[in-house]
Amino acid sequence: MFKYFPTNYVWNLSVDLAIEMGARIGEIEEMCAPLQEAAKAPDAAGTQAFRETWVRMADKLCGLAEEDEARGRMLSAGEKYRRAASYLITAERLQAHNAPGRLAIYRRELELFLKGSALMGDPVERVEIPYEGAHLSALYYPAKGLRPGQRAPILVQLNGLDSTKEMKHLVGLPAWLAHRGVSSLVVDQPGTGEALRLHGLTARYDTEHWASRVVDWLEQHPAVDPKRIGCEGVSLGGYYCPRSVAMEPRFACGVAWGANHDWRDVQERRLQKEGDFPVPHYWAHVCWVWGAKDIDDFMRIAQNVHLDGVVEKIRVPFLVTHGERDSQIPLKWAHRTYEQLVNSPRRELKVFTDREGGSQHASFDNSINAGHYIADWVAEVLGGHTACRA
DSSP states (O other): OOOSSTTOHHHHHHHHHHHHTTOOHHHHHHHHGGGTTGGGSOHHHHHHHHHHHHHHHHHHHHHHHHHHHHTTOHHHHHHHHHHHHHHHHHHHHTSOTTOTTHHHHHHHHHHHHHHHHHHHTOOOEEEEEEETTEEEEEEEEOOTTOOTTOOEEEEEEEOOSSOOHHHHHHHTHHHHHHTTTOEEEEEOOTTSHHHHHTTOOOOOSOTHHHHHHHHHHHHTOTTEEEEEEEEEEETTHHHHHHHHHHHOTTOOEEEEESOOSBHHHHHHHHHTTOSOOSSSSHHHHHHHHHTOSSHHHHHHHHTTOBOTTTGGGOOSOEEEEEETTOSSSOTHHHHHHHHHOTTOSSEEEEEEOTTTSOOSGGGTTOHHHHHHHHHHHHHHHHTOOSSOOO
16 A cells, blocks of 8 residues: 555545556656645645645646647646546545535536546547436447447446545446447445535445436446346445345346445444554545435444345355455455355355455555456456457
């Protein structure tokens, strides 16, 4: 794990995630060098300082991108706009949910991500899935080399507690899958991304309620094979995904990128100051995500967020992965999920160690080898390919 701030796990996690999204080390140094003292400050003061330096870098990149555009250098401009978006993602993620200006940063990030992607020629497309009188937004990324009328397998990808669809796209799994003949749909499910910030859709433990609507939509997509729809979830998605696959039989496989078998236990231990937190203002954040009025109400809701009696219902191939050094979610929960996958015809537990990297929570320290392992497994199960084709 790259530790720019020796005493601040949450900020180190954020920097590492930014690197995984494509941050440049020189820009990280420019943004973070002034923050050494702020990293020791309480949440509100410290995160405000963090926000200012990261937003300033995004502004700088946008100015440089505008100069590129004026000279007709659209590829260069697109790359800068999208990197600026990743820095805004990082800044926004650390703010309290009601911090002044947070929503404006988020809206700007959405705009820059799509603008940059279009200028770069990235085929990612924002789509909307009808849900509860509103919609769930998602990013659709087609398998490479799809011919007109061809239907490809697809992997639905779910956020964790505090990730967004743009973050997951930038980390790289959709592109890695596309090279293997598998399309992607990265969803801002209730409690995350646009669903939470723009529509007020909070998380729910019965994930099949929205996961089934996603499958309904995919079954009507002309470039998707409805018999080869898989599901993956990262971090808290390691609960959302197994629950969805267990309760929605149309999913053809599942992947937990970081197991999260018993999140109620994790919360109880966090109340006792055990384990690392993923974001500042943690308790206010989880109340916002789950629509709880206070911590007691949240803890009542969290009692439902476990997989005992659920995983046994999975009857399709399932891959459980976990980092050996995960300091947020104990490794024992990966073993619990795997042990209860008794009806899966192809269950696998993969623990990422220091040897291959990705040994921290959800492989945020080094995602590429772990991500390629997952992409290969998905391609094998859904009928993609794991070698180049002529």
